[in-house]
Structure formats: structure tokens, C-alpha cells
Amino acid sequence: MKSAERQPVLETLSNTEKDALILRLWDDLREERARSQRLAQGQDQAVADVAGASDLLAQQQGPDRRQPPSSSVNVNVRLGRGLGLLRPKVVIGAIALVALAFGIDAAISWRQRDWLEQKRLAGLALEHAAYSGVFVELVKVAYEPDQKSYRLTMAMQNLDPLHPIYVMRSPLRVFEQSGLTWREVPARAPNGVSPVVVKLADRQIYETIFEPNLKEWTELLPGYMHIRFESSSLISQRSEPEDDIVDRTDRYFVYLKPHGADDEAIRKRMKYSGEPPVYIPMPPH
Numbered sequence: 001m002k003s004a005e006r007q008p009v010l011e012t013l014s015n016t017e018k019d020a021l022i023l024r025l026w027d028d029l030r031e032e033r034a035r036s037q038r039l040a041q042g043q044d045q046a047v048a049d050v051a052g053a054s055d056l057l058a059q060q061q062g063p064d065r066r067q068p069p070s071s072s073v074n075v076n077v078r079l080g081r082g083l084g085l086l087r088p089k090v091v092i093g094a095i096a097l098v099a100l101a102f103g104i105d106a107a108i109s110w111r112q113r114d115w116l117e118q119k120r121l122a123g124l125a126l127e128h129a130a131y132s133g134v135f136v137e138l139v140k141v142a143y144e145p146d147q148k149s150y151r152l153t154m155a156m157q158n159l160d161p162l163h164p165i166y167v168m169r170s171p172l173r174v175f176e177q178s179g180l181t182w183r184e185v186p187a188r189a190p191n192g193v194s195p196v197v198v199k200l201a202d203r204q205i206y207e208t209i210f211e212p213n214l215k216e217w218t219e220l221l222p223g224y225m226h227i228r229f230e231s232s233s234l235i236s237q238r239s240e241p242e243d244d245i246v247d248r249t250d251r252y253f254v255y256l257k258p259h260g261a262d263d264e265a266i267r268k269r270m271k272y273s274g275e276p277p278v279y280i281p282m283p284p285h
Contacts, residue, residue, distance in 0.1 A: 018102050025098065029091045122244065130235040130246035133160050134167075138229065138252045139205070141279040147259050149211045150278075151190075152229065157203040164201040166239050170232040171195060174210040177218040177226040186211045197239070212256065222269035223262070224255035224280065253282040 139153040152172070158165060171189065175182040187210035189195075198204065208229075217225045229252040236245045256279050257266070266276045 022099065025095045029095060032091055126237055126244055126246055129165055129237060130248050133158065134165065134235065135159055136231065136250050138281060141254060141256065143259060143278060144209065149209055150256070152208045152210060153205060154231065155203055155205050156200060158200045161201050164199050166197055166236050167200050168197045168234045169195050169206065172208040173230040175228040175230065176212045176214050178214050178216055179218060182228060183214060185213055221255045223266035223276065224257055227254050227256045251284055253284065255280040255282065
């Protein structure tokens with residue numbers, strides 16, 4: 001098996017495996033140092049033995065035949081000792097590089113986790129402000145003088161005025177039920193006002209003119225049409241947001257009395273004693 005295959009990829013190691021790897025490298029360093037010291041001591045002893053033997057041989061041969069000690073032995077010994085001292089430095093450098101890589105990896109991981117956590121908390125705060133912090137209600141539905149249209153009045157309120165939010169409302173959509181399907185009917189803002197971003201610090205009123213013009217409509221309640229209002233808003237805590245936006249959609253259902261309806265016939269069919277109202281609000285469904 002090749003050595004490259006035995007080396008773990010740092011990015012795939014867990015924190016426990018990284019700690020174990022550092023401990024193994026440290027033990028290898030200590031063993032290498034001890035081995036180098038033993039090698040150095042053995043080489044010193046070998047030099048001493050060679051020198052002693054040379055002196056003894058020289059004494060036996062006489063003063064004229066005495067040879068100077070061979071320089072190759074000293075060179076070999078010096079080279080061996082240099083290599084022995086070099087190996088621990090290489091191991092120390094390797095450990096330092098591994099420790100540096102672990103440190104950088106840990107720092108990057110911590111920064112990523114911190115950034116993701118901050119983003120998650122900011123998203124939760126924005127969702128809370130957009131849903132729990134904003135109250136949208138249907139105020140009323142009234143006849144228009146043209147005898148075919150209606151005026152819808154709705155209100156949006158910021159329940160935390162100390163922390164304004166920014167809202168851009170899309171044009172409100174109106175649907176009329178026909179059979180088992182919902183069909184969209186014409187709707188517009190009064191005076192052709194286009195949607196704009198508004199700073200919502202308290203309560204604001206907005207209106208929509210719509211015309212339920214279907215000839216065949218579903219009569220779930222005697223004498224009344226079944227109408228659905230759909231309001232969509234982009235909400236942020238900043239006037240110039242980037243990706244910190246929540247898209248909130250609200251739906252409201254009402255029973256709506258047609259223009260020119262026969263109130264007496266409605267009272268009889270519904271067994272209603274008073275004047276039938278223009279609209280009857282319904283819970284979401």
C-alpha cells in the first residue's frame with residue numbers, strides 16, 4: 001500500500017481523529033529524538049574505539065611507521081551525526097505544518113458556524129416581525145355608486161411601533177367561486193395608485209375596488225356570492241434589503257350580497273329577521 005493512501009485527508013477527519021493524529025506524531029518525535037541520541041552516543045564510542053586501536057597499532061609498529069588517523073572515518077561520523085540531527089527537525093516541521101493546518105481549519109469552521117447561526121437568528125427575527133409583529137385585517141366591504149363594483153377596505157398594523165418595518169404590497173387579487181373553481185375578477189387600487197414601499201410604524205389603511213362579474217357563481221349561502229381576497233406583501237426590517245425579505249400572503253373569505261339583491265327573499269330563505277348585510281366574513285378555509 002502506498003504511503004499516500006495511508007495519509008488521511010485532513011478535511012475528512014473528525015476533531016477526535018485529529019487529536020489522535022497529533023499525539024501519534026508527538027510520540028514519533030520523541031522516539032526519533034531518543035534514537036538520534038543513541039546513534040550519536042554509539043558513533044562517539046566507535047570513534048573512540050577506532051582512535052584507541054590506531055594508537056595501539058602505532059605503538060606496536062614503532063614511531064616511524066605510525067599513520068595519521070583516517071579522515072574518512074571522521075567525515076563519515078560527522079555526516080552520520082548531521083543526518084541524525086536533521087531528522088528530528090523534519091519531524092518537528094511536519095508537526096508544525098499539521099498543527100497549523102488544523103488551526104486554520106478550526107478557525108474557518110468556527111467562522112462558518114458563527115455566520116450561519118447569525119443568519120439563522122436574523123431570519124427568525126424577521127419572520128417573527130413579518131408574521132407575529134404585523135396584524136392585517138379586513139375592515140369592511142361596501143357598495144360602489146356604479147351599482148356593479150365594491151370597495152374593500154383593509155388595514156395593516158405594526159404591533160411593535162418602536163421597530164418600524166418596510167412593506168411593499170402587491171396589488172390585491174379578488175376571486176369569485178364558480179362551481180368548484182375560483183375565477184379571478186377585475187380589481188384595482190383607487191385612482192390608479194401603484195404599489196410603493198411604505199414604512200410601517202403604526203396602522204395604515206388601504207383600499208381596493210373590485211367587480212365580481214361572473215354570470216354563474218356558487219351560492220353556498222342563499223342569495224350570496226362566495227368571494228376570496230388574496231393580499232401579498234414583501235416585508236423587511238430595512239429600507240434597502242438584500243436577501244432579508246419575507247413574502248407574506250394573507251387570504252380572506254366573505255359572502256357578498258349582489259347589487260340589487262332581493263333582501264326580502266334572502267330573509268325568508270335564511271330565516272333572517274334583520275336587513276341582510278352587504279358582506280358576511282368567513283374564517284380562512
